[in-house]
Amino acid sequence: MTATPFPASVYAARLERAVRMAGEAGLDAVIVGPGADLRYLLGVQGDTIERLTALVLGPGVQTTVVVPRMELAKVRDTAAGALGVRVADWVDGDDPYALVIETLPAGRPRVAVSDALPALHLIPIAERVGVNLELATPVLREGRMVKDAAEIAELRRAGAAIDAVHRRMREWLRAGRTEREVAADIAEAIVAEGHETVEFVIVGSGPNGADPHHEVSDRRIAPGDVVVVDIGGAVPSGYNSDSTRTYVVGSAAEESAERIAVLVRAQQAAVDAVRPGVTAAQVDAAARRVLSDAGLGEAFLHRTGHGIGVSVHEEPYIAPGNDLPLREGMAFSIEPGIYFAGEWGARIEDIVVVTADGCERLNVTDHALRAVG
Numbered sequence: 001m002t003a004t005p006f007p008a009s010v011y012a013a014r015l016e017r018a019v020r021m022a023g024e025a026g027l028d029a030v031i032v033g034p035g036a037d038l039r040y041l042l043g044v045q046g047d048t049i050e051r052l053t054a055l056v057l058g059p060g061v062q063t064t065v066v067v068p069r070m071e072l073a074k075v076r077d078t079a080a081g082a083l084g085v086r087v088a089d090w091v092d093g094d095d096p097y098a099l100v101i102e103t104l105p106a107g108r109p110r111v112a113v114s115d116a117l118p119a120l121h122l123i124p125i126a127e128r129v130g131v132n133l134e135l136a137t138p139v140l141r142e143g144r145m146v147k148d149a150a151e152i153a154e155l156r157r158a159g160a161a162i163d164a165v166h167r168r169m170r171e172w173l174r175a176g177r178t179e180r181e182v183a184a185d186i187a188e189a190i191v192a193e194g195h196e197t198v199e200f201v202i203v204g205s206g207p208n209g210a211d212p213h214h215e216v217s218d219r220r221i222a223p224g225d226v227v228v229v230d231i232g233g234a235v236p237s238g239y240n241s242d243s244t245r246t247y248v249v250g251s252a253a254e255e256s257a258e259r260i261a262v263l264v265r266a267q268q269a270a271v272d273a274v275r276p277g278v279t280a281a282q283v284d285a286a287a288r289r290v291l292s293d294a295g296l297g298e299a300f301l302h303r304t305g306h307g308i309g310v311s312v313h314e315e316p317y318i319a320p321g322n323d324l325p326l327r328e329g330m331a332f333s334i335e336p337g338i339y340f341a342g343e344w345g346a347r348i349e350d351i352v353v354v355t356a357d358g359c360e361r362l363n364v365t366d367h368a369l370r371a372v373g
């Protein structure tokens with residue numbers, strides 16, 4: 001992984017905002033475990049789960065990274081080094097939790113933890129802090145949700161890379177091959193077209209397309225199959241792509257083609273609904289309405305979308321009941337689908353970024369059902 005995609009000033013601003021938000025939430029300290037939150041705040045995510053890497057920040061503490069010595073150099077290379085963040089390293093035989101606890105203010109501090117801190121570390125920390133811990137999600141969410149120009153540029157780069165893979169789909173997707181064979185070729189292309197890692201490859205042919213979370217199988221693709229291809233990877237900065245197109249091998253049954261045309265309209269209606277001030281639920285409803293009006297409401301079994309950034313799935317979730325107003329810079333998927341159990345399914349997915357008066361689509365390949373060999 002390239003450690004710091006952005007200049008240290010970007011991480012300084014992110015850390016400052018997290019400290020300020022923690023203060024506004026009445027917290028003394030926030031403990032951030034390995035993973036996307038750490039990567040967002042420092043440019044490094046922690047190499048292993050079983051060895052504790054943690055960032056401690058907040059109005060009541062000196063910002064500190066606790067890190068296994070074997071990863072020390074990597075941390076020094078990142079924003080943590082550039083910003084002079086205090087680093088406390090440890091080796092086997094040391095007590096890494098003591099290094100976290102000693103940064104906290106005396107008394108009964110109010111401490112929150114990032115939502116992905118593994119239970120393996122959470123429980124020893126909770127025992128030592130001796131008070132109830134809370135979740136830092138509200139403190140960390142704000143910064144992660146609203147992307148700045150540099151982050152949007154990375155998401156654009158990721159979007160263009162995955163579009164390049166979809167444009168090549170006829171090279172691999174044809175009757176007689178298994179989903180797994182097709183997926184292996186797609187995975188290779190995901191890297192060849194500019195990603196550093198493959199995050200997921202879904203090839204759902206025929207009845208497998210009716211399961212929104214189907215990945216791949218040894219099913220052989222047959223003439224006339226509708227095939228859902230949902231793929232994504234991370235570019236070297238760690239920002240992700242995620243785009244779905246629905247293909248047909250040869251030509252589709254008339255009813256399927258008609259239903260997919262409705263799905264394309266539903267996806268467009270949701271994209272058209274996006275602008276600052278509109279709620280996530282209203283965007284979801286825009287897609288849902290088109291499908292319901294066509295008698296396909298029951299076939300749309302999941303939420304319309306999810307935020308994306310250094311994680312493939314993050315806030316905001318574009319779902320019924322989410323009254324969060326959209327803001328310029330939020331990035332998320334719009335991916336309505338229709339699923340007919342035991343028969344077939346279809347999904348169309350683009351990543352969009354909210355602009356001052358609407359949104360920018362980061363995936364621009366054809367949305368209509370596309371025929372392959």
Ligand code: ZN
Pocket residue numbers: 212213302
């Ligand atoms: Zn899902």
Ligand code: ZN
Pocket residue numbers: 230231232242243244335349
């Ligand atoms: Zn997807």
Ligand code: ZN
Pocket residue numbers: 242306333335349
């Ligand atoms: Zn998605």
